[in-house]
Amino acid sequence: MLELIFFSLLNGVVTGLLLFMLASGLTLIFSMMGVLNFAHASFYMLGAYFAYTISIYLGFWVGLIVAPILVGLLGAVVERYGLRYVHRWGHVAELIFTFGLAFLIEEVVQFIWGKDTKAYHEPEILQFPLFTFFGQNFPAYKAFMLVISIGIFILLLLILTRSRVGLIIQAAIHKPNMTAMLGHNVPLVFMGVFGVGCALAGLAGVIAGPALGTFPGMAFVLGSIVFVIVVVGGLGSLTGAFVASLLIGLLQTFAIALDYSVNDLLQLFNISFDADSALRDLWTLSLPQIAPILPYLLLILILIFRPTGLFGNRET
Template sequence: MEFFLVTLLNSLSYGLLLFMLSSGLTLIFSMMGVLNFAHASFYMLGAYFAYQTSRYVGFWPALVIAPLAVAALGALTERYGLRTVHKYGHVAELLFTFGLAYTIEEVVHLIWGRAPVPYRIPEILEFSAFSIYSTQYPAYRVFMMLVSVAMLVGLYLVLTRSRIGMIIQASLTHPDMVQALGHNVPRVFMLVFAGGAALAGLAGVIGGNAFVTDPGMAVSVGTIVFVVVVFGGMGSLAGAFIASLIIGAVQTFSVAFDYSLLTLFGSIGIKVNPDSGWMELWKVTIAQAAPVLPYLLMVAMLIVRPKGLMGTREG
């Protein structure tokens, strides 16, 4: 029970962080039809900006400054990058974001070096918030969840209750009509891109010090975020939310299961020849296969339901 509760909380905090990343990606995708390969790079930049600013002004101002800086970068990327290559079609846009991801990584190497930077959680949050039986739960994880939930609520309110949210939603499906009504659709695109980047940046600010801030963080989280978006359904925020929680839970819980195919065979009464060449495969436990499971889930989803959990597009 203790283990289950602790792991559930861990998977929640991780899933919410994943959602913060994937929400931006999926918003950008549904609006512009661009799969932004550089999205995880904005996550990394958020962490590095926060590290840099927190050295001068402390963590709390950095929590605001870093996402804003990333948003500004995102806006510039859309205005002067994506919009320029837009006329050459989606392939050009895709290649542009792909190149951008590499460029950002190299720039990070140049400025902050190749080793992890000592970006630490603020001392005021370095205590255990509460105990579940005998396991302490760190306050910072609670803080992470609070920030994620606040962002989730904020995003929901902006999209459904505000004027700009209505225009964004309208631009998703009927950009020409919105344009005809006199709204500046390209500016809406820029806003959405900047907003998505800011969300990724915010995730970087609170994820960078909880885990590790290094130049590899974009790559390591980037692939998982794509899995989330594909699994949840391209362009669906609700789908991304559910998928984030599922993938978070799969990654966190799978570590605990020491069952392998061998245990399965044993329980249904099949005897396996221990000298068989397949033995190595039968012996792999779920815990060992944990890193592959999200990708297996994605493949399974693509086979069974190509549009994803709650996606609307078919291919």
């Protein structure tokens, strides 16, 4: 049991921090634009595909650096020549634009790379178990994911809270007009934040690709979870996004690891059921089976009991 909790905890934190890399960019972009960027997870997918192609020719490590930069530049171009233009027609137009962009990116990815899962693997230097605990291995690549995610988290925190750029970003989000009149180029700040947000999503894709698979549906798989995180954490709140990312990362891994069913729960109260009952499927329903829907269940509960999210403070 101890090793189960230990490994679930580690895996949960790895997943949670990976999700935070996506959610942090999404929530910052939401704070600026006032709408959710539906295409955010598509940039995550592009990160994985770019890194896969680069790794074929130049190796994993070049891909790790170059792919997020390419994705970030692409994001900046999308903001500058797409979203900024669409912005004048309001939030609905922006929303539809990002929605369309998500489809477009998915189609382009299928067109260029095909529908099958790509053989994008972790580098050989990281293909060994870092440690063994109760006979179970912890892969070095997961530790690497953990280090990158924590590093990015600390870097983001330092930039946003300790640097002048961070101050200007915060100011531009809350009072764009006043910030501009103090001489700061707010549209450039927005383009930069959008680009960096996309680059972070791209980086998440680069490191998640070998672990979770590089296939055209990867944006869809993670995209909806990231929206759940941003809403659960509170729209526009970075702290909220961080807490919700870890919460959902842990929730998902523990739910998969703990093989309990409704029947086990009922037996605690000495209630048994008829094995031939019509509700048999319900009694035997196990936690790993419902694991994928747990984040959405949490989303519904949050929307009912705390619509602003855990750390949200804005009326949206």
